[in-house]
Amino acid sequence: MIYRGLTPAQLYTEDLTLALEELAYNTNALPGIRCRFETDGQVSIDDQEVKLHLYRIAQEAVNNALKHARASEIVLTLRRRDDVIELCVADNGCGLDPSQARADSLGLKTMYYRARTIGGTLRIHSRPGEGTTICCRIPVGEMHGTT
Numbered sequence: 001m002i003y004r005g006l007t008p009a010q011l012y013t014e015d016l017t018l019a020l021e022e023l024a025y026n027t028n029a030l031p032g033i034r035c036r037f038e039t040d041g042q043v044s045i046d047d048q049e050v051k052l053h054l055y056r057i058a059q060e061a062v063n064n065a066l067k068h069a070r071a072s073e074i075v076l077t078l079r080r081r082d083d084v085i086e087l088c089v090a091d092n093g094c095g096l097d098p099s100q101a102r103a104d105s106l107g108l109k110t111m112y113y114r115a116r117t118i119g120g121t122l123r124i125h126s127r128p129g130e131g132t133t134i135c136c137r138i139p140v141g142e143m144h145g146t147t
Contacts, residue, residue, distance in 0.1 A: 015044065016051045017078060020058060024076050027062055035062070035074040042080040053114040054078075054087050054136060057122070060107050061089035061134045069093025069132060083140045090133040095126045111136075 017039050024037035045051050058076055065071040071093035079086050108124075111134065115122035120138035 016054060017043065019051075019055050020076055020078060023055070023058060023062060024074075027066070027074060030066070032072055033066070033074065034072065035076070037076045037078075039078045040080065043078050043085055045085070050118045050138070053118045054085075054138075057111050057114050057134070057136050058087060058089055060111050064107055065089065065091035065093055065132065069095070071131065080140070085138045085140060086135055088133055088135040090131065092131045095128045095130045095132055 017037075020039075021037045024035045027033055027035035045054075062074055062076070065074050069091050071091035073092045075088075075090045077086070077088045077090075112122050115136045115138075118138055120136050123135050123137070124132065125135075126132035
């Protein structure tokens with residue numbers, strides 16, 4: 001999948017939601033793929049590093065859904081739940097057994113690293129044949145410039 005530029009311009013001038021909307025829109029334009037973005041409208045992140053890492057986690061999860069899971073539907077969500085910001089990418093692909101996921105997978109390692117770097121956690125829920133959901137959760141108190 002080809003994305004415009006290395007860093008979405010919206011992350012520097014606008015909100016993370018716009019960059020995620022564009023990611024979903026561009027993914028949805030691919031043949032045989034339905035992709036949408038959902039938000040509760042309660043997430044505002046000013047910290048550029050947090051926004052970039054969350055975007056890159058979403059981008060990697062979408063890429064994995066397309067490349068490895070052969071998904072036909074992908075849903076990106078960004079929500080605030082109490083004192084936690086939650087970014088999830090869910091697909092209807094072939095799923096995986098997390099215990100069998102390649103330990104040397106650079107994409108997974110990078111997503112875990114990015115989540116830790118911004119004070120968050122990354123969880124993967126998947127079973128063969130049932131799709132995969134990847135969620136990054138960040139306590140609001142861990143971020144600067146978040147409301």
